[in-house]
Amino acid sequence: MSNVTYISGKEPHSREHRLIFRNIDRKGYDPGLKCYLKDGGYEQLKKAVTMEPKAITDEVKAAGLRGRGGAGFPTGLKWTFIPPTNTKPVYLICNADESEPGTFKDRYIMHQDPHQLLEGMAIACYAVGAKLAYIYVREEFPHAARILEEAIAEATKAGFLGKGICGSTFDLELYVHRGAGAYICGEETGLIESLEGKRPYPRIKPPFFPAVLGLYMSPTIVNNVESLCHVKHILAMGGAEYAKLGTPNNTGTRILCVSGDVQKPGYFEVQVGKVTLGEVIQDLCGGLKPGRKLQAVIPGGSSAKVLRADERFKLKRGDEMVEIGLEDIPMDFDSLAACGSMAGSGGVIIIDDSRKISWVLNNINSFYAHESCGQCTPCREGSLWMKKISDRIVAGKASPDDVATLESVANNIEGKTICAFGEACSWPTQSFIRKFREELVADTREELAGVPVNHETTLAAANLKN
């Protein structure tokens, strides 16, 4: 591996552990099949097709792989949800609708190392018994779609996809499907509807659990791009060996996408839980900008609950509870959940004291109001009202009561919608108000309490100011 060299300025940090991103920004590496094969490409697929499908699932389970798309659900377990008595075709869908604000890992894989994804998918398809798989690529990634299509053509020609893969009886057809620009298509049932050619309204669960009634009412496994890439490495290393990476129940590596107010934002592949949030900011990203103080961190994509810089958290370490500060939070699924937020999609957003907190919240609310699909009443109406009220706060046209109204709208959405978008859009508001109530109230004006508001003028003012 020592011969691997990277583009100047893109070298991995010493704290990184590169599996998935080994070839990203690597010197002389291209997305073509030749390049991939030179580096041991498709060897794992060759091995996989000689194994029992169940053995692969067992390896993935043993590896403890958790989904990298946002929810962190155990991938191997998900695969076993396909009913054993199933007689319908099984589909696998790669969710490449990477659209959570603050997240930019999957696009690197698709742009620079597409065959890694194809190999991971092929292995996963073999394991779950899928003969047809789709990569659902968001509209905003036209190059990724083109690159993947070229890669699929190459791989099919070389016998890694199509009929009788690697000399086995395993057939797999793989298609790229492009989205049309809606965040909701990242939600797996919305994605499935969209893939079926329909409006991406998420489906009700029950009864439409994808592993039972998914694409075309058949069992369907939906996995994230990064998750599927990990499958290849799990097979290469063996599940048990892979599980030694990271920390217990938070195994392997994952890619953190750091953005916001740091010296060197970017991607970092680290062992899960082996670096703390403080190390991410100070070590990996070279610290905050000169003279700035940390104000807050959103640790897992814009929908993750915000953490306040001076917050104290209680965390279990061994058998005892310890109190830690924000910089000591290990970047893993369980710790971030214990701290009241989530690891989510790996998008870490750093907010320093130059940012007005009401502006940050309004920015997020504007996004979710724009992306609510409109199916469930609380979310359709509520996400817009959250934006309207935070618009008002930013514009200095809000009364102090508006903060309470804002909070009640958010409480009215969380857990009351068909899909998790309800949580995604209400958690920011709920957590910002809980942790920054004073700051938000300070942006309102006492004298406006009880004064009827003409909303349109405040909206215009808000737009001007931003």
Added chain:
Amino acid sequence: MVTLNPTTHAYLDGQLLAFQPGDTILKFVDRHKGRGFVPTLCDAPQLDPYGACRVCSVEVALKEDGPRRVVASCHTPLSAGMHVHTQTQKVQKLRRNIVELVLTDHPLDCLTCEVNGNCELQTVAAKVGIRKVRYPEGKNHLNRQKDLSHPYMTSDLSKCINCSRCVRACDEVQGQFVLSMHGRGFDARIIKGFDTSFEDSECVSCGACSQACPTSAISDIFQSKAIVATEKTRTICTYCGVGCNLDVATKNNEVLSIQAPLDAEVNFAHTCLKGRYAFRFYNHPDRLRKPLIRTNGHFEEVTWEQAYAHIVENLTRIRAEYGPDSIAGISSARCTNEENYLMQKFIRAVIGTNNIDCCARVCHSPTAFGMQQSFGTGAATNSVEDLQHTQCILVIGANPTEGHPVTGAKIKQRAMKGVPLIVIDPREIEIVKYAKHHLQLRPGTNVALLNMFAYFILEGGMVDRDFVGSRCENWSEFEAGLRSLDLDQIEEVTGVPREKVRAAATEYAESPASMSFHGLGVTEHSMGAKTVMLIANLAMMTGNIGRPGVGVNPLRGQNNVQGAADMGCQPHQGAGYMRVNDPAMQRLYQDFYGMPVSGEIGLKIPEMFEAARNGRLKALWLMGEDVVQTDPNSEAVKESMNALDFLVVQEIFMTETAKFANVILPAASFLEKSGTFTNAERRVQRVNAAVPPLEGTKPDGQIICEIMQHMGYPQADYTADGVLEEISRVVPFFKGATWEGLGDNGKQWPVKEGNVGTPIMHLDSFKRGLGKFHFFAWQESQEVLEHGLEFPYILTTGRLLEHYNCGTMTRRTGNADIVVEDVVVINPADAAKKGVTGGDWVRLFSARGEVRLRSRISEEVKPGVIYTTFHFPEHLVNNITSDVHDSDTLCPEYKVVAIDFERVGSGDEPAGLPIREKGRAHTLPV
């Protein structure tokens, strides 16, 4: 004390109650507490659970004090022992907050809104206790434009609450996919087609969206959801054999609007635009309101007594002079069972002849005859409900989305859910889009094709030998017939490649439950009855009889065509299908009627026309039938009418036939009378008068009773329940039927004592004992043999969704603004040969006559085949149809007419006929 049955009980607000398997929480609550106890905005009983408004949220726990979870009750399944809390503070607050959000973007003009008092949003808002809206006024959608473009449908989307019920109704109920949601979040809004108006969309105006809409966002010109009605009457639609139940809203004895009841087993909140909207014919100014007698070539208004006296005098004279067999009656499949029963009783017991027939002659007489030969009963073996259980649907010679829209929609829905659909039809009709197999045969070759179909079942070793062995007879003759087939010849005459037939036959035979439907494309042929027997063969050889999801199921054309035959309106069988020429049966009828009856089989309709022309038939009584417009070869029919001594017509409008009458009696429409209709699945349903007869008119049943009385027969006055009781004493399969016992949803005959119906027939044995196989070799129609060289194109006829038969009723409603004319459909290759482009006027001519129609060029017909409809008397398409009949039943061969055609002018030039510019998208020239 109630004991907890772990599989059947759950707690509802602390009370242990039973639920049914598959119940959602909301269904369980609705059943025990009534609809609305838990409010909802997006759920509707006729639609699949949706879960979007969240107003129906409840708290659930697995144990009494267990942790509670908020769930939407409409789609969450109930589990045994679950604790459901519907009224906690938490869910009440949630409901209030949601409705409050909805109200921020809804006009608060309740008092002037058409649905005030019947608005679900209003009801829910009141129920959850909204007192004020905390949100300041902001951007909203209150200024959206109304859409008043359509003859029926309207929309005012400023009232829309984005519940998607209309979209789901369009998708799940009708299957038209016209409505959809556009944009997302706050910008989400309902659109029609590609964001056009109702008028310009592909909407078929079934009104399911309007009925499903909880507000007045989507409505109709009748404002059907307004509560101005003072009364609602449940009755049965008069338009086709589906037998949709209708709720007719009336005020001051006027019909305001029609909706489809939610608890109707037949149509479950669905009906087509004819049933829901095409009712304004009933009080149209054209309605006949006075009896008319022709004097010196003119009709003169007379009193009922004068009319009766005139009739009695003439009928008595003719009977005395020429004998009872010089008189005949034609009954109507549009009228009730009771009226049909009385009509045949009048002809048989009072006149004394078996010259009684009805319009089943020209549509499904081959079905009745053919199925009697095969099974012993001439009626559908199964129910439409069986579509939910079948695993393969075979549709032969029927266009259900146009002819039987509610059944058609159900077939479409099943096909969309993956049930394989086989369509045997010369045209690419709407359901072909959803079909797995389409066998597009040349008109007139059904027998050849079905023989090949059966051959492949035999050849593929897919015959159900057990069923054939134990329940059928005559197999070996049939098998020998199949083995003698010349497949090359069949391929050539049908134009269908054998491999396609083999694939379809395999699909049908290998499915665990296959169900066939057929229509007039089967019966209206020279080998019509034989084709029906071949369909019966298919069902028997694959064991598809006598269980759910199988059978042979004719789609009857008229609302009561089943009933008219059941009641004995046919010349060879009396009420209950007993043979008139069987002396024992003759005695039975004689004793029952208290009058001598004839033992001679009477005349069928075409024989009546011939007898009239020959001078043997002197008098004809027509009840609700326009034979001049609807029977083939109109010129010949007119000649027959002219030749009659005396013609009585009972009608609601002045029809082409009525113009020939000596006496016209103004009858009442279905909205003004009571009785029963029997639908295509043998379901006897109650028709209830919603309004009294228009002044001067009388229900047909009353007219017949009164004429019987005037002729000296002691018939009691007409009451629906009274006549039904009389019928139940003579018709064996009505034995258990009583007016009360039929209930809201009717009963399927045979109705056994105690009002027990029969959804599936021939369970363990056939009515005739063993089911009988028949083999028939295909023969070319006489029409093609005689005229095919001179007139090389084959015209086949059908009908449209918007119009009913000759349009007497539908042309007097808004439907006439949707489809304005009959159009001829020509394949592009044929059109090119004749220099015809879309919209051109075309002259079609046959050995009988000619018609001029505008053209539509489409590949829905193959080269050599021409298609049109016969709804408009201006065109009188039957001027060219043939005299060839089914050899067994004399049903006319409307489906095979040898014609030729030529272009006579461009579409802009009037060809002596009025052209109107509007029309349903697919009927316009392309």
